[in-house]
Amino acid sequence: MIPWLPPALTDLLIEAAWQTLLMTFGGAVVAVALGLPLALLLHTTAPGGLAPNGLLNRPIGLLVNAVRSTPFIILMVAIVPFTRLVAGTSIGTAAALVPLSLAATAFIIRLFENALREVDRGVVEAARAMGATRTQIMARVLVPEALPGIIAAITVTLVGLVGYSAMAGAIGGGGLGDLGIRFGYQRFMPDVMATVVAILILFVQGLQSLGDLLVRRFSRR
Amino acid sequence: MSDPSGPRPAIQLQGLVREYRGRGTPMRALDGVSLEVAPGGIFGIVGRSGAGKSTLLRCVNLLERPDAGTVTVLGQELTRLDEPALRAARRGIGMVFQHFNLLSARTVAGNIAFPLEIAGIPRAEREARVAELLPLVGLEDRRDYYPAQLSGGQKQRVGIARALASRPRILLCDEATSALDPETTEEILALIRSVRDRLDLTVLLITHEMAVVKAICDRVAVMEAGVVIEAGRVFEVFTRPAHATTRRFVSEVIGHVVPPGTLARLPDPNPGEERRLLQVLFAGPSSTRAVVSEASRRFGLDLNIVSGRIDAIGSEPYGLMALAAYGPPAAIDEACAWMRALGLDVTAIGEDPA
Numbered sequence: 001m002i003p004w005l006p007p008a009l010t011d012l013l014i015e016a017a018w019q020t021l022l023m024t025f026g027g028a029v030v031a032v033a034l035g036l037p038l039a040l041l042l043h044t045t046a047p048g049g050l051a052p053n054g055l056l057n058r059p060i061g062l063l064v065n066a067v068r069s070t071p072f073i074i075l076m077v078a079i080v081p082f083t084r085l086v087a088g089t090s091i092g093t094a095a096a097l098v099p100l101s102l103a104a105t106a107f108i109i110r111l112f113e114n115a116l117r118e119v120d121r122g123v124v125e126a127a128r129a130m131g132a133t134r135t136q137i138m139a140r141v142l143v144p145e146a147l148p149g150i151i152a153a154i155t156v157t158l159v160g161l162v163g164y165s166a167m168a169g170a171i172g173g174g175g176l177g178d179l180g181i182r183f184g185y186q187r188f189m190p191d192v193m194a195t196v197v198a199i200l201i202l203f204v205q206g207l208q209s210l211g212d213l214l215v216r217r218f219s220r221r
Numbered sequence: 222m223s224d225p226s227g228p229r230p231a232i233q234l235q236g237l238v239r240e241y242r243g244r245g246t247p248m249r250a251l252d253g254v255s256l257e258v259a260p261g262g263i264f265g266i267v268g269r270s271g272a273g274k275s276t277l278l279r280c281v282n283l284l285e286r287p288d289a290g291t292v293t294v295l296g297q298e299l300t301r302l303d304e305p306a307l308r309a310a311r312r313g314i315g316m317v318f319q320h321f322n323l324l325s326a327r328t329v330a331g332n333i334a335f336p337l338e339i340a341g342i343p344r345a346e347r348e349a350r351v352a353e354l355l356p357l358v359g360l361e362d363r364r365d366y367y368p369a370q371l372s373g374g375q376k377q378r379v380g381i382a383r384a385l386a387s388r389p390r391i392l393l394c395d396e397a398t399s400a401l402d403p404e405t406t407e408e409i410l411a412l413i414r415s416v417r418d419r420l421d422l423t424v425l426l427i428t429h430e431m432a433v434v435k436a437i438c439d440r441v442a443v444m445e446a447g448v449v450i451e452a453g454r455v456f457e458v459f460t461r462p463a464h465a466t467t468r469r470f471v472s473e474v475i476g477h478v479v480p481p482g483t484l485a486r487l488p489d490p491n492p493g494e495e496r497r498l499l500q501v502l503f504a505g506p507s508s509t510r511a512v513v514s515e516a517s518r519r520f521g522l523d524l525n526i527v528s529g530r531i532d533a534i535g536s537e538p539y540g541l542m543a544l545a546a547y548g549p550p551a552a553i554d555e556a557c558a559w560m561r562a563l564g565l566d567v568t569a570i571g572e573d574p575a
Contacts, residue, residue, distance in 0.1 A: 122322035129282055130336040130387075131311035140338070144326045220325045220367045 004191050012179060013192075017199060019093050019174040023100055023165040028158050030101035031108045036150070038064075038105070039112030040138050050124070050134050067106035073167050075099050080171075096173025100164055108157045115149025116142055148219040155211025159204050176200055229296055231391060231423035232258040232281060237290035239276050250276040251287065252447035258440075260390075263417060263424040265434040265455070267470060268444035274427040277444070278395055281425060282314045283307060295390060312340055315384030319396035321376040323368040323383075330355070330364045333382045340387055354382040357419075358412065374405035381412060385420065392417070394426035398433060410437050431474045435459065435534055443467045456534045460502050460541075461566060475532075479543045479570065483527055487545050495550045498527070499557065502566035503540035512560060513544070520556040522548035543570070 002010050038060065044050040045057040070078065076099040083098040084090045119142055127141045143150070166177020176196050184193025239251040250273045258264045268274045279285040280292055283299055292299045299310055323332050330351050337347040355361045358378040368376055377397060384392060394413065398406040414437050417424050428434065434441050434455055442452035443466060451464045459475065462468040479498065490496040503512075517524045529542035546553050557567045 120320075120322065120325075122318060122320050123324055125284060126316065126318060126322035126383075127335075127339070128284055129311060129314070129316040129393075130339050131308035132339045133308065136339055140335075141324065145324060147326060218326070221369050 002195065005195065009183065009192060012183075013176075013195065013199075016174055016176045016179040016196075020162065020165050020176045020200075020203075022093055023096055023168060023173060023175055024158055024161045026097050027100035027104045027161045027165075028154060030097075031104035031157055031161075032154060034101075034105045035108040035112055036143075039109045039116060040142065042109065042113055043116040043142070044134065044138070050137060064106045064109050067102060068110070072099070072103050072164050073170060075103060076167065076171055091172035093168070093173050093175070096165070096168035096171055096175075099171075100161060100168065103164060104157050104161055107160060108153055111153035111156060112146075112150060115146040115153055118149055119145040148215045151211060151214045151218060155208060155215075158207050158211070162200060162204055162207075228260055230257040230293075231260040231262075231295060232256070232264075232425060233291075233293040234277070234280070235291045235293075237277065237280055237287045237292070239273075239280065239285060239287045249447050251280070251290075254290070254444075254447070254449055256442055256449060256452070258423060258425055260423050261417075261421070262440055263414070263426065263438045265438035265441045266425070266427045266444060267429065267431060267434055267441060268427075269429060272444040273447040274444050275395065278393055278425065278427045281391075281393055282311050282316065312336065312387045313389050314391045314393060315387070315389035316393045317377070317380045317384050317395065317397045319399050321368070321373075321380045321400075323376060323379055325368055328365045328367055329360060329371070329379050332368070332379050333386055336383060336386045350386060354386060357385070357416065358382045372405075373401050374408055377401065377405075377409050378412065381409075381416065385416060388420075390422060392422050392424045394424065394428075396428055397426065399428065399430070406433070407436070413437060431470045435474050439535065443470065456504070456537045456539070459534050460504055460539055475541060479527055487525065487527070488547075490547050494548055495546075495553060497546045497550075497553050498570045499544045499546055500566075500568045500570050501540075501542045501544060501560065503542070504537070504564075504566070512563065512565065513542075516556045516560060519559065520548065520552045522546050522552055522556055 002013065005013070042057060042060055042064075045053040047054070047057075067075065076096075079099055079102065080090045083095050086098050087095045089095050123145060124137060124141055127137050132141070163177075165173065165175045166180070168175055169178025169181060176199060180193050180196035183189045184196060234254060234256045237251045237254040238249070241248045241250055252273075254273070254277055256266075256277075266274045266277060276285055280287050281294065283292065287300070290300070294310065294314060297310060299307060302310060324335060327335065330348075333351045333354055334347040337350060342350075351364075355364060358381055360375065360378050360382070363371065363375060368379065371379065380397075392413070397413070398409050401409060410433060413424060413426075416422060426433070426438070438455050440453065441455045441458050442449045443458070443464065444450065445466050451458060451462065451467045458467060459471050462471045484498075487496065501512075513524050513526065516522065523546070525545040525547070527543040527545050529540065531538065531540045533539070546556065548556075557569075560567050
């Protein structure tokens with residue numbers, strides 16, 4: 001299929017590409033599902049927010065920073081017991097998804113927070129003056145108004161996950177990055193390395209273009 | 222304080238205090254403000270930025286909670302309500318903002334329907350209400366536009382329609398025309414006046430422009446440093462400002478009575494006589510009488526008209542004139558007393574400041 005590679009490697013490449021897709025999108029789905037509510041919580045409990053609450057805001061903020069400042073390769077091995085608890089195993093693609101999701105969640109929370117902070121305070125005030133509840137303000141004002149920023153944050157996170165997933169090989173997660181290391185680097189097969197890098201570049205380009213398109217589509221400013 | 226026989230005030234603020242505690246000394250934005258707004262009126266609060274008017278307006282629907290004092294709107298004491306009851310009460314109070322504060326992700330129709338959506342009104346009813354409101358603010362052909370595609374005046378029309386969507390009895394306007402050019406300002410003010418007339422509204426607005434007060438308000442309160450320094454009917458406050466700050470505000474729209482430089486051109490008085498500059502305010506029926514020539518004949522004075530103008534505040538005409546009176550001091554005093562007896566407002570103005 002890929003003329004300059006032996007057929008066996010082509011099969012490995014397809015499997016690795018599939019694993020990369022799984023880790024990238026799987027991690028992103030978890031990151032958005034956990035990150036958006038947490039970012040809303042951080043945003044509203046911040047000083048000057050809708051419901052300032054330092055007792056809630058500071059510990060969560062601290063935890064997010066702790067995860068963000070731990071190098072991913074260390075995070076992966078440090079949370080092995082937790083991974084085993086969640087995924088039932090500590091090796092393989094499913095196991096790699098656990099630290100990937102955790103790191104991506106911490107990362108996307110800060111990006112979401114920035115997007116929410118960009119929402120005009122006046123619009124929130126107008127909603128309050130109309131008698132909107134906090135939940136209504138979050139669901140009907142903050143998230144829709146921040147949507148272009150939220151989409152941009154998801155795009156950046158997806159691209160980041162592509163990079164992180166290359167390290168997942170350390171716990172047997174597989175993926176394109178792992179293939180590049182094992183064959184391209186450790187077995188001196190520069191053509192494999194070049195192919196892997198080329199595929200990753202195309203993949204990231206595709207993600208970025210799609211993200212930019214969606215941001216423009218939802219931007220009404 | 223309130224007249225038991227009169228109509229219940231639409232808005233009643235009593236002893237409002239609001240303090241901002243920063244790192245330094247606490248700043249008192251409101252220092253004991255009491256105010257009553259009669260139903261059906263357009264009440265203006267005017268003051269420089271930082272005078273506390275914005276805080277005061279935000280206290281009416283409790284976007285800001287006063288540290289002390291009570292807020293009563295349409296007989297309901299908002300300061301005693303819990304959150305859910307307060308939210309319900311806020312639906313009866315529309316608010317219009319300086320920077321419009323429209324949702325950028327929603328169309329004109331979506332923005333107008335927003336407060337109805339918040340209130341849980343079914344879709345069909347929301348759409349019917351939007352269809353009623355669009356022509357009221359003259360935006361029938363902009364239904365599906367996004368705010369970014371509208372001019373400032375159009376955005377404010379959306380803001381007004383949105384504020385009126387849930388049929389409030391009170392409309393709060395926070396510098397609603399301050400971001401608009403003079404022509405658009407007039408349009409928006411005319412719109413506010415016309416919706417007040419048509420919809421049985423009470424309007425409370427804040428502004429730093431006296432021209433806005435002159436154009437549409439019937440009563441005005443002047444604020445400075447967190448207190449109301451003067452309040453009353455716009456005509457009274459404009460024609461007889463009691464406080465120095467009010468006089469400065471009023472002079473913005475009324476203009477200076479004596480244009481600078483005129484004094485140098487006035488002749489000196491004869492020996493034994495005096496030259497006195499008088500400001501004469503005509504209001505009501507006396508404005509039609511030939512007061513100047515009669516005073517001149519009766520008291521043997523030379524009366525030189527330095528400047529004069531006739532204008533109207535709301536529907537009430539008034540004239541403002543500066544006279545240079547030449548003659549014996551006693552005769553000038555008599556002439557002043559005579560004019561005052563006719564109901565004119567006569568004040569001696571100093572010769573120096575201009």
